[in-house]
Amino acid sequence: MKTSTSALTARSLSYAYDGRDVLHGVSVTLPPGTVTAIAGPNGSGKSTLIELLAGVRAPRSGEITRCGAVALVVQRPSVPDTLPVTVFDVVTMGTWARRLDRRRARSEVAEAIEKVDLIGFEKQPLAALSGGQRQRALLAQGIVQEAPILLLDEPAAGLDSASRRRTREILAEYATRCGAAVACVTHDDESIVAADRVLRLESGRTVVP
Numbered sequence: 001m002k003t004s005t006s007a008l009t010a011r012s013l014s015y016a017y018d019g020r021d022v023l024h025g026v027s028v029t030l031p032p033g034t035v036t037a038i039a040g041p042n043g044s045g046k047s048t049l050i051e052l053l054a055g056v057r058a059p060r061s062g063e064i065t066r067c068g069a070v071a072l073v074v075q076r077p078s079v080p081d082t083l084p085v086t087v088f089d090v091v092t093m094g095t096w097a098r099r100l101d102r103r104r105a106r107s108e109v110a111e112a113i114e115k116v117d118l119i120g121f122e123k124q125p126l127a128a129l130s131g132g133q134r135q136r137a138l139l140a141q142g143i144v145q146e147a148p149i150l151l152l153d154e155p156a157a158g159l160d161s162a163s164r165r166r167t168r169e170i171l172a173e174y175a176t177r178c179g180a181a182v183a184c185v186t187h188d189d190e191s192i193v194a195a196d197r198v199l200r201l202e203s204g205r206t207v208v209p
């Protein structure tokens with residue numbers, strides 16, 4: 001069900017790296033139950049914007065109102081070979097804030113791992129996965145949080161076309177099932193077409209379609 005109340009509202013966001021302005025007065029509304037694609041050329045400010053929306057960075061000016069917790073899925077971080085964290089561990093971390101009992105947490109983790117097609121990889125260290133598999137493990141960690149706001153930075157980057165389609169389905173299903181506001185940085189034309197809303201950036205400014 002789609003409602004018009006906003007889960008996240010950002011007004012006139014500006015941001016600068018080392019005194020160089022990269023976002024100029026960007027406003028965003030993310031309604032519950034919808035997927036918003038954040039699109040635009042390389043360097044247009046998409047990742048910076050998603051980090052501002054998530055609260056990882058503070059805007060130079062402007063304001064952000066969030067209706068609840070935010071889950072952020074970052075773009076494939078590199079993992080040191082020595083870090084003994086498994087797919088199961090990574091996805092389980094996503095349940096911590098929900099304070100589920102052990103049995104329920106295990107069942108939700110298993111469900112999320114199945115959704116992203118990583119059954120059989122549970123005990124694999126994250127560092128031993130391919131880039132695309134790691135990306136899918138992070139997606140599972142994001143959705144298992146069941147946060148009312150889910151923000152993702154290029155969750156489909158480097159995925160094959162079947163996995164990109166699966167990612168689109170997972171995000172649409174998540175938005176509907178949890179009534180969550182989902183926003184996703186993407187260069188994938190099919191994801192942009194499939195999204196409920198599109199926010200396009202160019203040189204740090206919103207482009208009106």
Ligand SMILES: Nc1ncnc2c1ncn2[C@@H]1O[C@H](COP(=O)(O)OP(=O)(O)OP(=O)(O)O)[C@@H](O)[C@H]1O
Binds near residue numbers: 022041042044045046
């Ligand atoms: N850590 C940083 N320090 C300095 N400048 C940065 C930093 N991160 C990004 N920038 C600059 O900010 C601008 C916006 O970068 P950003 O990564 O947000 O763009 P993007 O649209 O996500 O790009 P891409 O599609 O290539 O991922 C670019 O000009 C970039 O060079």
